[in-house]
Amino acid sequence: HKWDDLPVDAHELVALVAPRPVFITGGTTDQHTDAKGMFEAAVGASPVYQLLGAKGVETTEMPAADVSLIKGDLGYRMHTGAHTPVPDWPVFLEFAGKYLHAPTK
Secondary structure: OOHHHOOOOHHHHHHOOOOOOEEEEEEOOOOOOOHHHHHHHHHHHHHHHHHOOOOOOOOOOOOOOOOEEOOOOEEEEEEOOOOOOHHHHHHHHHHHHOOOOOOOO
């Protein structure tokens, strides 16, 4: 397929999910994803989150590796290393913990 077959950018796809929580992650040596492009997608989708009363990444400056942006409803983290979710699980659980709660009796 050609890029023109899907004439939208990643930030538009992320914005379609707003205001629901989204956690975006990648690795510094990940050859399957573009960590900088994913951050830019989060930045680009943030105004839609804000428009709908949620919080985006609230910065336009890409954080260093292993620095988490999870205060908002749109989270981002680039871990040191390759294509694996393992280093991000603790951060994801912290991010998701804001939205998932144990059932009450």
